[in-house]
Amino acid sequence: MEAVAEGLWGLADYHESTGEIGKAVKCLEAICQSHVSFFPIVEVKTRLRIATLLLKHSHNVTHAKSHLERSQLLLKSIPSCFDLKCRAYSLLSQCYHLVGAIPPQKHILNKALDLTASAAAANHDQVSVKLWSCNFNAQLANALIIEGDYQSSIAALECGYVCATQISYPELQMFFATSVLHVHLMQWDDENLVEQAVNRCDHVWESINPNKIQQCLGLLFYNELLHVFYRFRICDYKNVQQHVDKLDAAMKADLQQTRHVQELSEELNALNQSLSRSDLHYRDRSALSEKQARLQERLKSMTRLTSTGKHYLEPAHFGNVRGTWEDKLELAPPPIDGEWLPKSAIYALVDLMVVIFGRPKGLFKECGKRIQTGMYTIQEELVKLGITESVREVDLQHSAIWMAGVYLMLLMQFLENKVAIELTRSEFVEAQEALVQMKNWYIRFPTILQACESIIQMLRGQYAHYVGCYSEAAYHYFEAAKLTESKSMQAMCQVYAAVSYICIGDAESYSQALDLIGPVYRMMDSFVGVREKTGVLFAYGLLLMKQHDLQESRNRLAKGLQLTHNHLGNLQLVSQYLTILGSLALVLHDTVQSRDILRSSLTLAKKLYDIPTQIWVLSVLTALYRELDERGNEMENADYQRKKVDDLQRRLADSHSSIHHIELIDKARLEAQQFHERATTGPSMRVNLDIPESIGLLTPLPAPSSSRLVDLDTGRRGKRKI
DSSP: OOOHHHHHHHHHHHHHHHTHHHHHHHHHHHHHTTTTTTOOHHHHHHHHHHHHHHHHHOOOOOHHHHHHHHHHHHTTTSSSOOOHHHHHHHHHHHHHTTTTHHHHHHHHHHHHHHHHHHHHHOOOOOOHHHHHHHHHHHHHHHHHTTTTTTHHHHHHHHHHHHHHTTOOHHHHHHHHHHHHHHHHHHHHOHHHHHHHHHHHHHHHHHOOGGGGGGGGGHHHHHHHHHHHHHHTTTTTTHHHHHHHHHHHHHHHHHHHHHHHHHHHHHHHHHHHHTTOTTTOHHHHHHHHHHHHHHHHHHHHHHOOOOOTTTTTOOOTTTOOOOGGGGOOOOOOOOTOOOOOOOOOHHHHHHHHHHHHHEEEEEEOHHHHHHHHHHHHHHHHHHHHOOOOTTTTGGSSSSGHHHHHHHHHHHHHOOHHHHHHHHHHTTTTHHHHHHHHHHHHHHHSSSSTTTHHHHHHHHHHHHHHHHTTHHHHHHHHHHHHHHHHHOOHHHHHHHHOOOOHHHOOOSSHHHHHHEEEEEEEETGGGGGGSSHHHHHHHHHHHHHHHTTTTTHHHHHHHHHHHHIIIIIOOOOHHHHHHHHHHHHHHHHHTTHHHHHHHHHHHHHHHHHHTTTHHOOOOOOHHHHHHHHHTTTTHHHHHHHHHHHHHHHHHHHHHEEESSSSEEEEEEEOOOOOOOTTTTTTOHHHHHHHHHOTTTTOOOOOOOOOOOOHHHHHHSSOOOOOOO
16 A cells, blocks of 8 residues: 555656645545555644645645544554654644634744754754744744733743754754844844844854855844844844845845746756657767757756755745745755745845835935836735735635735835825825725725834825825824824934924914924934934924924924934935024025025935925025125026926915825725624734834925015014923
């Protein structure tokens, strides 16, 4: 009977290699359903193989789970078979993960860890024991993250790190070091602990043999992306560039190799077709056979393919068990073979990092290309998951929810950045369209995209402010703040709302602005990075200027400008800081400094195609030329200003006449039905990508009308201090 089993296994391998998965499963199930008994170990291996095929090629998790549970029962009667028992535990854990059954998953993983502990005590092969212990600790850490138990997750990962260290396996150490950093970035309790985790990643990465680095492409992407997240979080934009550049170069090199492999595969297929001809001359066949052997060897060296049927274990990290080698960027060696995200998601994430890094610098052309590329990649993957135009959250297969969430969250990040870019460029209609897309995706997938509701509300506020609807803008900022638990997001929404109130321009609005600015100003040093600090210093400086406290305003603005220039590199915010400082210099009769500052501001505003800020600067320059009695410059400047005002008015008229304008500024929250029973996400859905929520929130601060900023001699009123 052993020969029969071997034959059916081989036939199943053949059918899988030709893509006939159903036939492969039937071959294997013939062994399990046979009236003639096979040895238990044969049945166990067969059922493990069936479960692997089902998890890899289908959504039939329930069927896979039943095979694995039967395997466990059979393995109880077999005293040895450590490796098979571990494989069964690992695959069963993945099944529980895919259906969101976290308590049973934790139970099975703890039993698996008990098994490895017993094997270690019995002097079983220590390398094998440590590797399996690493596997189970990695899966347990992920399950604990889903429950929001970050400390226990870190403890499990540290156990894995110790095991990897004990067997002197730097690549595996790096897997756990980066995973620990990832959890720290999600939790961010202690900045010193995060920094220590970053430094450990750097130390371990340097210890890996340079010849093996090329084989650690998944780790390279994971490590560099986590470094980018860290640098963005602490607002270290100057040092983030090297990591973004490294990611981009690695992605392009991998894409080029993938294309090369595809070309070789196509050439090999054509060659095989030629060799299949019966009338081929002996010499031609011999030459083609030699060429075939060379091509096969080149492909083998490039793809590092393993023999199907000998490698039963599928990826165990973050629950993604589907995909071929082309889709994977493995993080760790067998028996983990983990991947953080599929290759397409990583590529989209790299494009997103390029966008987030380039947007504040005004690199809109490159950002536009990356947004288009990233969104195209995501749309393709969503279609593969069955998400077409008519599909809603309630229609999703449970096992597809997690991966759908990853791609949908990435899509929303791209759209968020597109809205920000289009608003900066005064392309209000395009911004509307992107924002409406975000709204529609949220309405279709409200539970998966629950974390995006506050972002959409905040962007509605940004849009309303840009088109001059300041009261509506403040409303949406308040609603956005209510919808998030992020202190950073709440603070930024308060700052944005304060600036909207300042733009309204009456005494009551100034008082409301001060009430919003005060709490944020008093706690601005408690935030990670300087994003909130630069925002509130801008708003406070603007308010002090409006209240005619010119010297205090100048001091706050100068401090905020320095922080923005040194840490954020946000050209629009720099331009707006400069414009107010130029206005203050003019009022204080420092015309030389005012001219220099305003020219710098205008240069930046032109680079960003920021028409409101250009008009703002031009109005102050006109006042400057008038004071200096430079009549020619004044007339030329005023004429250019009128052209810009006409251009802005045309764009505003287009946006106001759009069918989407009213629904976006309307003082009402989004209405969407939550399908909690079908798409429970837990903490992991909100933080798996761990793109800090504050990234991308520093969308352009408003450009109040020039008359309200320059006319400091009217409407004097008493001042309140923070």
